[in-house]
Amino acid sequence: MSLLRGLSVLILFLSALLLDAQATPSSFVGSNVCRTCHPDIWATFYKNPHYKSIASGKETPERTGCEGCHGPGKAHVDAHGGKATIVAFSELQPKQVLDNCLRCHAETLSRANIRRSAHTLNDVVCSNCHSIHKSPVPKFLLAQRQTDLCYGCHTDVRGQFSMPFKHRVNEGFMTCTDCHNPHGAFAPTWRMASRPRMMDQALANEEPCLKCHSEKRGPFVYEHEPVRVEGCETCHYPHGSANSRLLRRPVVFTMCLECHNGAGNFGRQNGGILTLTPSHNLADPRYQNCTTCHVRVHGSNADPLFLR
Amino acid sequence: MKPAQRILIAAAILLPAALAQPTVAPTSEPVGSTRGDNWSDYNIVDSFETGYRFRTFGGSFDQYRSTVNYGDGIRLLSSFFTMNSKDGHGRFFDEIVLTTQGLGNDPYQNATLRVSKNGLYRYDMHWRLNDYFNPGLVTDGAAGQHLLDTEYTTQDHDLTIFPESNLKFFLGYSRGNQNGPAISTIQLFDNRGNEFPLFENVRRVRNEYRVGNEFRVFGVRVNWMRGWEDFKEDSSYLSGQNAGNNPANPTTLTSLQRNEPIHGTSPYWRAALFADRKYFSANGRFTYVAGNRGFVLDETALGIARFGAAADRQIITSGVAQRPALTGNLTLSFFPTSKITVVNHTAVYNIRIDGNSVYAQFDNATQSLQYLQFEFLGIRTVANETDVNVQASSKLGFFGGFHYSDRQIRSIEQSNVQGTIFNAPSEQSNQLKSGVFGVRLRPVKPLSIIVSGEIGRASRPLTPISERNYHALDARVRYKLKKMQFAASAQENYNVNSVSLSSYASHARTYSGDASWSPKDWFSLDGSYSKIHLNTAGGIAYFASGQFFTGQQSIYVSNLHVASLTAHFDVRKRADVFVGYSHTQDTGDGRSLIANPFTDSSNAFYAAQTYPLRFLSPMARLSVRINQKLRWNVGYQYYGYNADFYNNLDYHAHTGYTSLLWSF
Numbered sequence: 001m002s003l004l005r006g007l008s009v010l011i012l013f014l015s016a017l018l019l020d021a022q023a024t025p026s027s028f029v030g031s032n033v034c035r036t037c038h039p040d041i042w043a044t045f046y047k048n049p050h051y052k053s054i055a056s057g058k059e060t061p062e063r064t065g066c067e068g069c070h071g072p073g074k075a076h077v078d079a080h081g082g083k084a085t086i087v088a089f090s091e092l093q094p095k096q097v098l099d100n101c102l103r104c105h106a107e108t109l110s111r112a113n114i115r116r117s118a119h120t121l122n123d124v125v126c127s128n129c130h131s132i133h134k135s136p137v138p139k140f141l142l143a144q145r146q147t148d149l150c151y152g153c154h155t156d157v158r159g160q161f162s163m164p165f166k167h168r169v170n171e172g173f174m175t176c177t178d179c180h181n182p183h184g185a186f187a188p189t190w191r192m193a194s195r196p197r198m199m200d201q202a203l204a205n206e207e208p209c210l211k212c213h214s215e216k217r218g219p220f221v222y223e224h225e226p227v228r229v230e231g232c233e234t235c236h237y238p239h240g241s242a243n244s245r246l247l248r249r250p251v252v253f254t255m256c257l258e259c260h261n262g263a264g265n266f267g268r269q270n271g272g273i274l275t276l277t278p279s280h281n282l283a284d285p286r287y288q289n290c291t292t293c294h295v296r297v298h299g300s301n302a303d304p305l306f307l308r
Numbered sequence: 309m310k311p312a313q314r315i316l317i318a319a320a321i322l323l324p325a326a327l328a329q330p331t332v333a334p335t336s337e338p339v340g341s342t343r344g345d346n347w348s349d350y351n352i353v354d355s356f357e358t359g360y361r362f363r364t365f366g367g368s369f370d371q372y373r374s375t376v377n378y379g380d381g382i383r384l385l386s387s388f389f390t391m392n393s394k395d396g397h398g399r400f401f402d403e404i405v406l407t408t409q410g411l412g413n414d415p416y417q418n419a420t421l422r423v424s425k426n427g428l429y430r431y432d433m434h435w436r437l438n439d440y441f442n443p444g445l446v447t448d449g450a451a452g453q454h455l456l457d458t459e460y461t462t463q464d465h466d467l468t469i470f471p472e473s474n475l476k477f478f479l480g481y482s483r484g485n486q487n488g489p490a491i492s493t494i495q496l497f498d499n500r501g502n503e504f505p506l507f508e509n510v511r512r513v514r515n516e517y518r519v520g521n522e523f524r525v526f527g528v529r530v531n532w533m534r535g536w537e538d539f540k541e542d543s544s545y546l547s548g549q550n551a552g553n554n555p556a557n558p559t560t561l562t563s564l565q566r567n568e569p570i571h572g573t574s575p576y577w578r579a580a581l582f583a584d585r586k587y588f589s590a591n592g593r594f595t596y597v598a599g600n601r602g603f604v605l606d607e608t609a610l611g612i613a614r615f616g617a618a619a620d621r622q623i624i625t626s627g628v629a630q631r632p633a634l635t636g637n638l639t640l641s642f643f644p645t646s647k648i649t650v651v652n653h654t655a656v657y658n659i660r661i662d663g664n665s666v667y668a669q670f671d672n673a674t675q676s677l678q679y680l681q682f683e684f685l686g687i688r689t690v691a692n693e694t695d696v697n698v699q700a701s702s703k704l705g706f707f708g709g710f711h712y713s714d715r716q717i718r719s720i721e722q723s724n725v726q727g728t729i730f731n732a733p734s735e736q737s738n739q740l741k742s743g744v745f746g747v748r749l750r751p752v753k754p755l756s757i758i759v760s761g762e763i764g765r766a767s768r769p770l771t772p773i774s775e776r777n778y779h780a781l782d783a784r785v786r787y788k789l790k791k792m793q794f795a796a797s798a799q800e801n802y803n804v805n806s807v808s809l810s811s812y813a814s815h816a817r818t819y820s821g822d823a824s825w826s827p828k829d830w831f832s833l834d835g836s837y838s839k840i841h842l843n844t845a846g847g848i849a850y851f852a853s854g855q856f857f858t859g860q861q862s863i864y865v866s867n868l869h870v871a872s873l874t875a876h877f878d879v880r881k882r883a884d885v886f887v888g889y890s891h892t893q894d895t896g897d898g899r900s901l902i903a904n905p906f907t908d909s910s911n912a913f914y915a916a917q918t919y920p921l922r923f924l925s926p927m928a929r930l931s932v933r934i935n936q937k938l939r940w941n942v943g944y945q946y947y948g949y950n951a952d953f954y955n956n957l958d959y960h961a962h963t964g965y966t967s968l969l970w971s972f
Contacts, residue, residue: 047351047392047403052426052472055396095649095699107529107582112591115641116651116695121707122758122784123748138390138405139422151836153784153795155820159838159870162892164375164923164949171416172409173438186593186637187655187691192740193711193764194693195775203537204578204595205635205657212462212484214514214539217574219601219631219661223685228661229717229770242868242894242921244374245442250919253912254862258812258846259771266772268719268734273771275849279500283852286554288912292453292503293495301570301603302625302667304683304722307495308605 027072031065034073037081038066041133049141050132069100069132094123101126110183117184118197124153129182150176157239166240179208179238190231207231209238220299224306225268226259227298253288344390345972351392352972357385359941359967361414367949367959370443375923376947377441378963383412385967402426415439430471435463440488453503453553458488458510466518478533480518487511494547494564496609497619502552502559506566512541520578529582537574539601561611572601574631591639599631600663619671627665627682634658649697654690655713661685681731684720689713695744705748707760713740717770740766740775746782758784769805772812773846776805796821814844830878840868848913863917865897884931889924896920902953920952931969939969 031054035042045051054065067073069087076086083091087100098120105111114120119128131143142149147169151158161169168174176182181200188196189205202211209232210217216227226234235255236246249255262272280287291297296306344353360382365372391404403424410417417437424430438460462484469477490508495501520533545566552559576597583590605625613619636656643649663682695709715738723732746760763779781800787793796819803814820838843865849858874888896918927945934940944964951957 046394046396047390051396055402055426056472093699093702095647102584106584106589109531109580109582109593112580112582112593112637113639113653115589115649115697116639116653116693116709121695121697121746122760123705123750123756138388138407139420152793152822153786153797155795155797155822155836156799156818156838156840158822158836158872159820159840159868159892162870162872162890162923163868164892164921168416168438172418173416173436186635186639187653187657187693187713189633189635189655189657189659189689192689192713192715192738192766193691193742195742195764203535203574203576203597204593205597205633212460214484214537215486215512215541215570217539217599217631219599219629219663221627221629221663221665221682223661223683225685225717225719226771228659228685229687229715230774234771234773242866242892242919242923249864249916251916254848254864254916257848257850258773258844258862261772261847261849263772263847265768266770266774268721268736276851278851278854278856280851281853282850282912285912286503289453292493292553295454295492295494301627301629301665302605302623308607308623 028061113184160239163240355971365961373441377415455491474524476522478520482516484514566607574599593637629663686718892923
């Protein structure tokens with residue numbers, strides 16, 4: 001008896017699914033109907049990347065034009081409008097917005113980690129950065145110019161790019177997405193765990209700095225281990241700095257000595273990182289500019305002390 | 309289009325550009341507005357902003373070039389062109405987008421192009437130029453000896469065939485060029501010798517070729533790419549007769565020549581799988597990069613050594629280095645209910661740096677030929693992270709996660725003990741465990757509050773400044789209405805390591821706020837402020853005047869205040885006015901003089917503990933509509949740089965431009 005009851009429930013469930021699938025197409029009215037009441041949006045929609053779904057004529061109704069995102073419009077038309085009768089993104093919870101967009105945009109490499117990205121965890125979803133109908137930029141339907149968009153939340157980063165020494169983001173030479181993937185990133189291959197987050201890696205698994213600074217990629221006969229193990233941020237601020245060459249300290253010897261202090265538990269076999277030899281008299285200004293002699297601090301092919 | 313509409317659109321064009329643009333030119337262009345001219349089945353929008361930049365300055369020109377670098381001359385400040393087919397069925401293309409900025413002679417130039425035909429192809433190009441000048445490490449007041457005056461250009465081309473289908477093909481090409489003069493240093497002829505300037509003609513080229521494909525099989529999307537990155541450096545070096553940096557040292561250089569070509573390639577594979585279902589999604593990625601570099605260093609130096617004897621030395625080094633790196637990632641997402649997302653991410657990374665090299669050195673009549681062991685370095689990291697994201701209600705959400713990673717570093721270095729050279733292998737493992745937790749609140753619709761934190765412990769990091777014991781806290785508040793927006797954040801990153809010899813602690817606190825107000829179409833106001841505080845204390849050990857000092861600390865304190873304020877308004881819809889001010893100031897640790905009251909060996913460290921400075925930049929721009937298609941613009945921006953302790957780098961500069969913007 002219980003088996004019969006179970007089968008009945010299953011049949012009912014499958015029937016409901018089937019009915020739902022059959023009922024769905026009749027709920028769609030087509031984008032031409034939408035334009036009647038929304039001519040302002042329709043007037044420029046041919047410039048929108050989503051217009052391709054209409055132009056192709058091959059997509060199913062639930063993936064075409066206005067109803068591709070806003071859902072079937074029949075009830076909305078019958079009710080003469082209203083946000084309750086259609087998928088209105090302004091009324092959706094952040095996760096619903098994300099789910100809606102990922103129906104079509106999930107299976108891409110750049111969004112593979114969007115569910116665990118810092119943006120998603122902080123309720124920053126697609127519609128926070130993208131403006132589908134009123135984008136003022138020519139690509140990616142961004143709601144603002146990319147730097148303005150990112151600065152809107154990351155005010156501290158705006159401050160860093162206002163420093164005297166900085167990567168040229170404000171000047172238009174670079175963009176935030178040259179180094180970051182706002183849709184989330186794979187675990188970085190330098191440093192550990194997820195720190196730093198949201199990095200867009202070079203050649204699929206390298207620190208993004210190497211996209212432009214290829215000469216630092218090596219491999220070198222003598223690698224400066226922290227560069228390879230911990231990354232460029234060990235010595236440099238990536239966004240901007242008050243110090244020349246984006247260094248973390250205004251003078252170089254203080255930065256070098258903070259690691260080269262022989263402290264146990266660090267370096268190779270916990271023997272401490274090499275300290276200076278007695279010939280380096282720190283009271284003499286000559287020895288305070290380490291890179292005057294150790295010119296190849298990123299790695300050398302000829303000298304284990306990076307002298308050439 | 310009616311003139312009134314055009315005016316409104318023009319105002320809308322200028323508004324976003326005015327809000328946060330730090331440089332006075334050019335004016336950015338919008339898309340999507342109902343403007344442009346129709347031709348056949350296409351809509352065309354076009355604009356050009358051409359004008360003249362001017363600049364006057366006083367003080368350190370080197371520092372100005374290093375931080376700002378705008379010059380005089382005629383420029384195509386910006387241009388914008390779009391052509392869109394109105395029915396999506398253009399014969400050869402459906403969309404062309406071309407933008408340029410700074411062409412002519414600006415230090416920062418870029419151009420982008422997109423050409424696409426729906427369903428058939430999409431081509432994207434991005435070209436950029438950076439005129440880079442860096443006078444070197446001069447912030448300590450000494451003359452910088454490492455100067456770089458290079459031009460870096462980069463270009464990326466990507467072509468996608470059948471971009472909207474389940475079977476796509478990718479072709480790509482990227483190129484980077486760096487050329488220009490540089491000055492470096494070289495230390496000769498022994499470890500206590502002298503340092504000499506070394507002139508370099510930098511020539512670096514990077515080429516990357518990509519080919520790939522994406523298809524769908526058994527409900528899984530597969531994406532693969534094969535790429536080759538070639539790198540070539542053929543910089544040449546030269547140095548003439550020179551007494552060296554230290555006149556007290558008798559070592560002198562008569563001539564030096566060096567050639568150091570480096571050629572290499574990094575071929576790589578990338579494969580990825582995606583599957584997205586109602587209750588789960590799975591993504592996998594595999595990459596393999598097989599990098600190698602061949603190198604030669606041929607150096608001949610002639611001069612007089614430390615004890616007055618003639619010195620001639622030739623060094624020849626050559627070899628081939630290999631650097632295979634493998635990565636595997638698997639991301640599994642589960643959606644048991646509509647309110648819960650569980651994501652597990654596993655990452656494996658393995659890199660080995662190995663190769664062979666030969667080193668030969670010839671000094672005067674003596675010859676020595678030495679084979680040097682290539683120093684092996686291997687890094688293997690395995691990470692696993694699980695994050696849970698719960699949307700409990702429309703007003704409350706929270707997330708938490710546990711991240712674990714294990715890193716093993718292996719190296720083989722050459723050691724020399726009393727003349728005997730041997731290989732010393734070593735191995736070190738480090739485990740990092742960290743936890744993250746956050747709460748999201750949305751008590752009313754326009755207001756969102758997010759508080760999150762992370763705490764981590766590493767068992768054996770590589771360097772004393774690595775994160776061993778750290779915690780980070782982050783709080784953000786955002787209030788957004790249609791005409792007003794307010795955002796504030798507070799972040800705290802503490803790294804508190806403790807070691808036997810010394811301790812390292814880094815306390816970074818950042819507080820920032822941003823407010824925007826646009827009460828009318830013709831008026832808007834935007835202001836932001838950040839305080840970035842950093843204080844670090846690191847244990848140091850060093851020699852001074854023959855004595856070995858331990859137990860001291862290198863302290864660095866920075867208190868940066870960065871503020872900006874911009875205002876924009878229209879004057880009777882005919883003129884657009886924009887004014888702004890940006891102020892960056894490091895107040896340091898509070899002292900007003902660099903003078904050290906102490907006379908012990910910590911003098912050098914005391915002087916470097918803080919570096920107070922001011923960098924300010926007021927700006928203004930006026931744009932006047934002459935007729936429906938033409939605007940006249942004029943802009944001015946002042947830059948002032950002033951370091952409190954070392955004023956030899958101070959400068960002030962007046963920059964500006966006047967231009968005509970023609971658009972239809």
